[in-house]
Amino acid sequence: MTKLRHLVWMLIATGALVLSTSQGFAQNRPDADEPGLIADDSYELDPEWQKQVVYYRTNEAPGTIIVSTAERHLYLVQGNGRALRYGIGVGRDGFQWQGLVTITRKAEWPDWVPPPEMIARQPYLPRFMAGGPGNPLGARAMYLGTTVYRIHGTNRPDTIGTAISSGCFRLVNADVADLYNRVPVGTKVIIRQKPEL
Amino acid sequence: MRTFRGGLTIGLAIAALVAAAAITYERYDTRTLKRTVRRGDVLCGVNKGLPGFSIPDDKGNWTGFDVDFCRAVASAIFDDPTKAKFVPLDASERFKELQNRKVDILSRNSTWSMSRETNYDLYFPAVAYYDGQGFMIPRSRNIDSALDLNGSKVCVQANTTTQLNLADYFRANNMKYTEMKFDKLDDVVKAYDSGQCDTLTSDASQLYALRLNLSKPNDHTILADIISKEPLAPVVRLRDDDWMMIVKWTLYAMINAEELGITSKNIDEALKSKKPEVMRLVGTEGAYGEDLGLTKDWAVRIIRHVGNYGEVYDRNVGADSKLKIPRGMNQLWSAGGVQYAPPIR
Numbered sequence: 001m002t003k004l005r006h007l008v009w010m011l012i013a014t015g016a017l018v019l020s021t022s023q024g025f026a027q028n029r030p031d032a033d034e035p036g037l038i039a040d041d042s043y044e045l046d047p048e049w050q051k052q053v054v055y056y057r058t059n060e061a062p063g064t065i066i067v068s069t070a071e072r073h074l075y076l077v078q079g080n081g082r083a084l085r086y087g088i089g090v091g092r093d094g095f096q097w098q099g100l101v102t103i104t105r106k107a108e109w110p111d112w113v114p115p116p117e118m119i120a121r122q123p124y125l126p127r128f129m130a131g132g133p134g135n136p137l138g139a140r141a142m143y144l145g146t147t148v149y150r151i152h153g154t155n156r157p158d159t160i161g162t163a164i165s166s167g168c169f170r171l172v173n174a175d176v177a178d179l180y181n182r183v184p185v186g187t188k189v190i191i192r193q194k195p196e197l
Numbered sequence: 198m199r200t201f202r203g204g205l206t207i208g209l210a211i212a213a214l215v216a217a218a219a220i221t222y223e224r225y226d227t228r229t230l231k232r233t234v235r236r237g238d239v240l241c242g243v244n245k246g247l248p249g250f251s252i253p254d255d256k257g258n259w260t261g262f263d264v265d266f267c268r269a270v271a272s273a274i275f276d277d278p279t280k281a282k283f284v285p286l287d288a289s290e291r292f293k294e295l296q297n298r299k300v301d302i303l304s305r306n307s308t309w310s311m312s313r314e315t316n317y318d319l320y321f322p323a324v325a326y327y328d329g330q331g332f333m334i335p336r337s338r339n340i341d342s343a344l345d346l347n348g349s350k351v352c353v354q355a356n357t358t359t360q361l362n363l364a365d366y367f368r369a370n371n372m373k374y375t376e377m378k379f380d381k382l383d384d385v386v387k388a389y390d391s392g393q394c395d396t397l398t399s400d401a402s403q404l405y406a407l408r409l410n411l412s413k414p415n416d417h418t419i420l421a422d423i424i425s426k427e428p429l430a431p432v433v434r435l436r437d438d439d440w441m442m443i444v445k446w447t448l449y450a451m452i453n454a455e456e457l458g459i460t461s462k463n464i465d466e467a468l469k470s471k472k473p474e475v476m477r478l479v480g481t482e483g484a485y486g487e488d489l490g491l492t493k494d495w496a497v498r499i500i501r502h503v504g505n506y507g508e509v510y511d512r513n514v515g516a517d518s519k520l521k522i523p524r525g526m527n528q529l530w531s532a533g534g535v536q537y538a539p540p541i542r
């Protein structure tokens with residue numbers, strides 16, 4: 001069964017890859033989704049984007065997630081003036097949003113069903129892609145409220161620290177798996193934007 | 198005889214008063230801004246060579262956080278960052294040279310403390326960089342709090358406040374440690390690098406610089422805990438309020454600019470903003486700079502030539518520098534840190 005599943009996603013991935021290379025480069029895809037690309041687990045992040053405990057003063061309770069899109073950092077509040085900080089990739093201009101949500105669902109190696117609005121913008125994307133190492137959602141996903149946005153892994157660790165997604169927050173797979181194990185469904189997620197002029 | 202003595206006393210008293218007045222007049226300099234403008238440059242006392250804060254290259258070009266702050270002051274006054282001239286000063290001579298008017302401002306990683314203000318007749322207008330003592334550990338130890346350091350062998354420089362803070366911190370938290378002290382900082386680092394200690398303690402900004410010289414820098418990390426207060430601030434002479442205000446508000450303009458999202462890259466866009474806070478900072482509403490004796494666009498000059506606080510931090514000591522010191526306490530108050538500037542209005 002797992003073998004079959006493996007085969008199916010390999011096929012989809014290959015198809016998607018062919019599609020993306022034939023059309024993608026010509027269109028200069030804005031978000032650098034690369035379905036089918038196997039994540040390079042040995043990729044070393046710049047120190048700025050590596051998971052680390054940092055000084056962080058906040059009134060929010062320990063266990064709260066605070067996403068700072070301008071900084072490209074996700075903080076998991078630890079209390080005592082500290083937070084666990086992860087490097088993230090965030091939404092490109094026009095795909096950034098702000099507010100308070102909660103984690104409503106968690107999934108390991110999630111399937112990817114790009115929402116219709118994303119398909120409309122990027123018709124070369126697959127309509128469905130089963131979970132696995134070539135899936136742009138990566139190793140874990142945490143669904144945010146009733147939005148189409150998630151905190152998820154990635155098969156493109158080189159995009160951490162950039163603003164290219166369609167509004168999701170991506171972490172490298174090792175980090176998203178670490179975060180996944182630390183936060184339950186119901187966790188408060190605060191998303192902060194850079195100020196507008 | 199009596200009247201003569203009385204007259205003498207009165208005479209002496211008057212003489213003493215006149216002398217005191219003259220000394221007071223001499224002692225307090227209130228003309229730094231005027232002199233600076235007449236001379237056409239700002240003389241900045243800086244560290245002779247501290248990576249990230251102030252260091253000259255082989256062509257004599259200065260870079261660093263402290264250097265950029267001086268350029269920001271020069272930009273506010275002259276609209277030209279090259280009008281900042283750097284005078285390298287030793288730690289022992291820095292305050293004296295400022296009092297002697299050899300420099301207009303010290304921007305030289307100096308800790309603001311009470312006795313430095315009261316004993317030297319100096320004034321520290323605002324904290325530019327919150328530093329403090331921290332701990333470096335091998336990543337493999339896999340701990341993330343200084344409270345987990347119980348039983349550690351600690352490398353520390355002897356006869357420093359660092360050594361005293363270390364003792365206080367461990368005693369206060371009921372922890373034991375073995376002190377491995379060395380007279381020279383180089384020896385402290387060597388001992389740590391060769392594995393003689395479990396941790397090395399020094400000011401956090403220094404730990405990041407020292408880490409660069411270890412045999413395997415990436416195998417070491419610096420804990421987020423800060424156990425002492427080392428607020429680094431620019432310094433000016435006491436009672437020269439016009440000058441002090443310019444130095445203080447230059448820093449606050451940079452911090453406010455970051456909070457409002459104004460950078461050296463989008464400053465022209467900011468000039469078209471309709472947001473009142475942005476308009477007041479860039480001078481499209483009100484004339485706050487003129488009250489400082491500068492121009493309406495004083496803050497625009499700073500941001501255009503030098504950048505906002507975050508840009509200066511990242512470029513010199515933060516993510517875009519070799520040191521890569523996390524923002525920590527120097528993050529804005531609204532983003533997890535304590536950097537907080539009063540509003541411009």
